[in-house]
Amino acid sequence: MIRSLAFIAALALAAPAAAQDQSLADVRSELADLSAQLQSLRSELVASGAQGMQAAGGSSALERMDTMEASLMRLTSRTEELQNRIDRVVKDGTNRIGDLEFRLCEATPGCDIGSVGQTPTLGGESSGASVASAPAAAAPSASSNAPALAMNEQADFDRAKGVLAQGDFQGAADLFSAFAQSYPGGPLTGEAMYLRGEALEKTGDTGSAARAYLDAFSAAPEGTFAPDSLFKLGTSLANLGQTVEACATLREVGARFPNAAATSSAQGAMQSLACQ
The missing domain is CATH 1.25.40.10 (Tetratricopeptide repeat domain)
Structure with missing residues (x-):
């Protein structure tokens, strides 16, 4: 029990650093898994009774779980905020490029407005x-690290x-x-x-x-x-x-x-x- 609790705590603390090499969807998925594991540990601890509670460190074990759960909730909320911000930037940028394509066609002699298709996502x-x-x-020239x-x-x-x-x-x-x-x-x-x-x-x-x-x-x-x-x-x-x-x-x-x-x-x- 104690080892499992320490493992989840380490993962929760490492989540922000790991996010640097993952997509936001990956991070949210891992945060959801961590939250589910934490809930499972809480249920296991409560079901173990006084003896199990004492072995895990007494009432402070639940307090540590509450702290970790609050951290996971903050991280999850932050990833959702970032995803929403990215979606807005991409949508706004795509719309601006589409508008420029339309205006360029208007300013170019012989350009058929109907030929301006849907703008690919930025x-x-x-x-x-x-x-x-x-x-x-x-x-x-291209970087030496290029494909x-x-x-x-x-x-x-x-x-x-x-x-x-x-x-x-x-x-x-x-x-x-x-x-x-x-x-x-x-x-x-x-x-x-x-x-x-x-x-x-x-x-x-x-x-x-x-x-x-x-x-x-x-x-x-x-x-x-x-x-x-x-x-x-x-x-x-x-x-x-x-x-x-x-x-x-x-x-x-x-x-x-x-x-x-x-x-x-x-x-x-x-x-x-x-x-x-």
Whole structure:
């Protein structure tokens, strides 16, 4: 009995640390299991009578159980609060991206509003826990800790970059688009989507460039290229005459990525646009 009680106490104290490597659903499930075990121990202790109570440490055993139960309730309540907050952020972010897609289509000649489909949930099925900074002028290459490259992935990426360096911007945009479709979720895909936006921007197709930057940000809203993609989206919206939306987007750069180099560029762009 005493060993079981100590085991549950250790698990309850370790729960916050373990949560760092688990989803909130996993944490809530474990907290529910711990609560059920604690209730079972309480019933076992009460049923053991005075002798069992004395062996467990007397009336203080029940007091310790009450303390642990209260801690479990606080942890459970906290995980529910976090889940609700995350759900609100994801919903709000998804709605904002959907609105930007609609407005981009309105501002792009020849775009069919009916072709704007349902916006995928922000971040997809999962999103990273950390935010990485990236310079605004030249986005860095993929991290050495990134997943292994698929066969021909590096060669296809280098070929698209080579075409971009040669000044064939439309050709490069097409190659980067094909690359993103061929290697979805790959370690170089975020950079490819970002560079596609730059290539389209140099062709003068600002509307398509803005959509490319939006796609790059939506695919990885906390990835390495997210700050620059968001900044470029804001400046593209400004060039399309969507000043209000541009200011809102540029403001998000600093709010989401305060330490990124793109934040300084976004602040300068906001000053130029006289954003309120």
